[in-house]
Amino acid sequence: MHIVVDTDRCVGGGQCVMAAPEIFDQNDDDGTVVLLRADPPPDASAAVREAARLCPALAITLVEEEQ
């Protein structure tokens, strides 16, 4: 899985950070998302999917890689 975030769409609510704090952080200035790990480990997949589902701005795109 590869993660792409669109900081232009992000509204800074932080739901992604609460769902997957090892993967997402927030900018100290405006609260927009900071992607810590674009290629998360397999055991973080469920939390990352939850973060993408919760994002109110649809700013998180998940690219599934071929096995």
Ligand code: SF4
């Ligand atoms: S949940 Fe979406 S809108 Fe909220 S901080 Fe994360 S990326 Fe931005």
